[in-house]
Amino acid sequence: MTVEKRNPIPVREAIDRVVSQNIYTKQIEVPLEDSANYILAEDIVATYEIPRFNKSPYDGFALRSKDTEGASGNHRITFTVIDHIGAGSVSEKEVGPFEAVRIMTGAEMPKGADAVVMLEQTVEDKQSFTIRKSFDINENVSLKGEETQIGDIVLNKGQQINPGGIAVLATYGYTHVKVFDKPSIGIIATGSELLEVGDELEPGKIRNSNGPMIVALSQKLSLDVASYQIQEDDLKSSIQVVRDAMSKHDIVITTGGVSVGDFDYLPQIYDAINAKVLFNKIAMRPGSVTTVAVADGKYLFGLSGNPSACFTGFELYVKPAVLHMMGATAIYPQIIQATLMEDLTKANPFTRFVRAIATFNGKAMTVVPSGFNKSGAVVAIAHSNAMIMLPGGTRGYQKGYTVDVILTESQAYEMDCFI
Amino acid sequence: MTVEKRNPIPVREAIDRVVSQNIYTKQIEVPLEDSANYILAEDIVATYEIPRFNKSPYDGFALRSKDTEGASGNHRITFTVIDHIGAGSVSEKEVGPFEAVRIMTGAEMPKGADAVVMLEQTVEDKQSFTIRKSFDINENVSLKGEETQIGDIVLNKGQQINPGGIAVLATYGYTHVKVFDKPSIGIIATGSELLEVGDELEPGKIRNSNGPMIVALSQKLSLDVASYQIQEDDLKSSIQVVRDAMSKHDIVITTGGVSVGDFDYLPQIYDAINAKVLFNKIAMRPGSVTTVAVADGKYLFGLSGNPSACFTGFELYVKPAVLHMMGATAIYPQIIQATLMEDLTKANPFTRFVRAIATFNGKAMTVVPSGFNKSGAVVAIAHSNAMIMLPGGTRGYQKGYTVDVILTESQAYEMDCFI
Structure with a gap:
């Protein structure tokens, strides 16, 4: 048997090849409370302004700015409090000259008022207070539409729904949202040297650590993962396990068995399932033999059996692929x-x-x-x-x-x- | 009613006060497959060496380095292949002069051999191969114990179990591991201006976005969260809801109602449940009124009702508190x-x-x-x-x-x- 010659490509090109595949998950609709970490399959457009009304960003008094003209430490101006509103309430009164409405953070500005004096800026009496400075029009007022106007795209298709995205969707009343489904992952740890975690050690053997590690790496991306039985290094049964995993999952990851050697069946497995190999050698250490192939609109990752190489391969290639399949625009590691x-x-x-x-x-x-x-x-x-x-x-x-x-x-x- | 005077403290001091509380979750034992993101409650000690035996890091031929002395392009040295072993197998033969065993990545070195020639460094014939360079003792051999010795602490108490940690635990056969329990979180979005996500808008009101955002922020930390009913701004029922949430959770987060004002009941609630306020004003924007209190070995976070301030408060104070309670040594944001x-x-x-x-x-x-x-x-x-x-x-x-x-x-x- 001759040694297969492999041509190493740069890391950047390898990532490029992975994320330029025309492979995407289907679009689904999920309830808001389950939508975190999904990628949006639609732009979210503002259906109303934020803020929806002029409102107070502080606890204070709403008044007419023109009545504050000339106020100073030596010339305090007195205002009469005519109403008192909490957030969520709307005053039915209109603020007239030298009148004010006591207003809480987030409450709508009453009619007539165009500025807010913070509590800390006043000296209060029972039904009145005084101030020692003048206020501009709209001072301490959050103006209707200052954050978003109707029709603004507030979240973009391809954006991952982070906690802030959840808040935006909640604000606009989206109880459901259209997203790209998460890919499911099947993991096959190959190699006859592998024992299960609970097994006693045997000569020449080690416990399977890559399988559980990849499960944990996938769970960090909020993905569901199924682990397949560790294979004896036997070609026919290996092909069957890969076929089986591919019929059930969007991504199949093997670890081990990717070295160039007598007992490495991966190339033959790829042949048997008609997979197109994107690359089988990368100019990187560790993990130079990391192989990525595609078949039937699914990814096959052949990660190294060496833990550090396996980890590196997942971070560099599997993670961007997952985000790409989900339609994400931000797919690279920070x-x-x-x-x-x-x-x-x-x-x-x-x-x-x-x-x-x-x-x-x-x-x-x-x-x-x-x-x-x-x-x-x-x-x-x-x-x-x-x-x-x-x-x-x-x-x-x-x-x-x-x-x-x-x-x-x-x-x-x-x-x-x-x- | 007078304005409560609050004394702002620096961000760093605020974080310090939060994470110096003697509040920890209890220690529990979890199965390996559920242990990701937990914090270790015990040191994990190596019970055997890694590697457990001298092994080949490559596919190649194991031979005696002294037989390679003097090899060159003009003076190729020939070796006879006497056995052929895959990973997980152990050769029963001993390598003698100018003999070699064909060996796969991860396989145990056969007796007598002390170096590995990579396949790419050979010219092969049927039962033999030649090499054109000499090899040092232990060249291309992963030595027993080179990574860890028996008794080495391989994972530290206080360390978060990341995917690499899972791999280490699997390697050493830990099917279960002792960790600090995750705190459970109860969220109370306060404020009578708040509507539910599915509600139609009403004058002066907005939908509750902070509640769902905090749920998502907590889920990013793999925490379970319960949301409590949005409160009318009524003191008695508010106290009851906080008491109820505190009886069920390790952390209670309120959003809104923390401004200094007429309708803010938080100080009275803290009084009613005998909470010790760590601070109620921080020299930061947004979120200067963020309040943290402790009662009965539990944290109460009074986050702002303003979304950006609420988010900032969670990242700066809740997150380190969660990690602190779980006994983590790395608790600060990157x-x-x-x-x-x-x-x-x-x-x-x-x-x-x-x-x-x-x-x-x-x-x-x-x-x-x-x-x-x-x-x-x-x-x-x-x-x-x-x-x-x-x-x-x-x-x-x-x-x-x-x-x-x-x-x-x-x-x-x-x-x-x-x-």
């Missing part, structure tokens, strides 16, 4: 720049991804590897909140260099940042 | 620095938080406000993936300044970043 706090001097012709801890130290964003970082490493993944991205080449990277970093978790350890 | 791409010249004595879009443009991290950004704004929250944090003072901020940014969502729009 990249930041940080100061490297350790030497990484080993040069590599391929782009290197290093599991890492990124922290803002109050002055600058810093990043260090999160531990032993070979392809097969697993512990460093657990301790990372980021991946350092080192362009390939003939040089290494020294402490103090600025490097690009992909954030993979949202929490940080320090609060040296807060003012 | 802060980065970015170049401001728009003038924000309005000076403010308080720290300002501006909903924003952060993007790496291939050269630098940039950030712009995500739209109309007053306290009452809702649409800009939906379009944001970050918050700009502007220290208070007498000056504004100009385009080109470097500012601190809190990341609130993980996706980005551009891929100008990838090499």
